[in-house]
Amino acid sequence: MLKGERMAYFPALLNIENKKVVIVGGGKVATQKVRSLLPAKAHIYIISPKLTEELIAYVKAGHVKWHEKMFEPHDVNEAVLIFAATDSKAVNEAVEAATAPWQHLSRVDAKGRNDFITPAVIRRGDLVLAISTSGASPGYTKKLKKELETQFDDSYAQYIEFLKHCRTQIIHHITEPTAKRYALKETLRPELFDWLAKGDIARCEVFLQNLLDENRGHI
Numbered sequence: 001m002l003k004g005e006r007m008a009y010f011p012a013l014l015n016i017e018n019k020k021v022v023i024v025g026g027g028k029v030a031t032q033k034v035r036s037l038l039p040a041k042a043h044i045y046i047i048s049p050k051l052t053e054e055l056i057a058y059v060k061a062g063h064v065k066w067h068e069k070m071f072e073p074h075d076v077n078e079a080v081l082i083f084a085a086t087d088s089k090a091v092n093e094a095v096e097a098a099t100a101p102w103q104h105l106s107r108v109d110a111k112g113r114n115d116f117i118t119p120a121v122i123r124r125g126d127l128v129l130a131i132s133t134s135g136a137s138p139g140y141t142k143k144l145k146k147e148l149e150t151q152f153d154d155s156y157a158q159y160i161e162f163l164k165h166c167r168t169q170i171i172h173h174i175t176e177p178t179a180k181r182y183a184l185k186e187t188l189r190p191e192l193f194d195w196l197a198k199g200d201i202a203r204c205e206v207f208l209q210n211l212l213d214e215n216r217g218h219i
């Protein structure tokens with residue numbers, strides 16, 4: 001990429017369950033990467049002579065595998081994602097040289113080849129907010145995450161769970177496309193969020209049942 005040219009990264013949510021992910025380095029930044037990788041249930045391998053206390057705890061709990069050694073090119077074999085997360089430019093370059101074209105590499109020093117970067121992530125059940133400045137200002141990314149964390153509190157997990165329940169019911173009971181689209185849109189009325197936040201699940205269920213009954217003619 002030319003200097004000053006903007007990289008337009010493609011945002012995606014990856015299913016990496018049971019796939020091999022290699023992190024070279026076991027410091028502060030590697031720890032941050034592992035923290036965001038853990039919910040995705042990948043097979044995580046860390047290559048590093050040293051680990052942070054938090055990473056040692058993950059190894060002991062069986063969440064990640066640790067190869068206590070310096071990086072060697074074969075360490076990245078078969079990995080779908082590779083993080084070059086050491087404090088040495090030379091080692092990060094060696095990781096890049098060992099990476100095949102089909103593998104996805106992230107260099108945390110933002111030098112050389114960067115197939116992907118890590119956004120800041122907020123999870124509230126099935127709701128995932130990923131924040132990035134495309135590498136322009138990681139500090140602002142973190143600041144914005146803090147702001148959004150207060151706006152999107154834990155009540156959103158239950159809300160999204162209820163919307164999922166509504167959608168499943170509507171898709172199951174209403175087949176006519178226009179009626180189905182109308183019913184799905186109705187579930188997004190702000191009252192439902194407020195009722196759930198107050199713990200009035202019964203009222204939400206009545207709303208959903210009425211919606212399904214209203215559209216019985218279209219089944």
Ligand SMILES: C[C@@]1(CC(=O)O)C2=NC(=C\c3[nH]c(c(CCC(=O)O)c3CC(=O)O)Cc3[nH]c(c(CC(=O)O)c3CCC(=O)O)/C=C3\N/C(=C\2)[C@@H](CCC(=O)O)[C@]3(C)CC(=O)O)/[C@H]1CCC(=O)O
Pocket residue numbers: 029032033036106107108109110116117118119120121131132133134135136137138139140141142145
């Ligand atoms: C979001 C987050 C996720 C995570 O780390 O997993 C993340 N950086 C975070 C924080 C953070 N990082 C840095 C600071 C200090 C302030 C500053 O330098 O501005 C702070 C703030 C702090 O820690 O307070 C320093 C820094 N970061 C990078 C470089 C290299 C360079 O740009 O040259 C340097 C300079 C190192 C040096 O000085 O040597 C590079 C990257 N950091 C990215 C992600 C990617 C782009 C993200 C985006 O699109 O915005 C990218 C490109 C590559 C990547 O790592 O994927 C995480 C917040 C996590 C959370 O809160 O959840």
Ligand SMILES: NC(=O)c1ccc[n+]([C@@H]2O[C@H](COP(=O)([O-])OP(=O)(O)OC[C@H]3O[C@@H](n4cnc5c(N)ncnc54)[C@H](O)[C@@H]3O)[C@@H](O)[C@H]2O)c1
Pocket residue numbers: 024025026027028029030047048049050051069070071085086087088091108109138
């Ligand atoms: N992406 C980000 O958010 C971000 C933030 C700050 C810094 N950085 C960049 O990330 C780099 C790492 O930062 P850090 O705070 O994690 O550093 P750190 O010093 O805490 O960790 C470096 C790790 O690399 C390991 N290491 C060194 N040589 C190795 C080798 N040959 N093989 C395997 N492991 C080896 C060390 O054992 C250590 O665990 C920084 O130098 C900077 O370029 C990125």
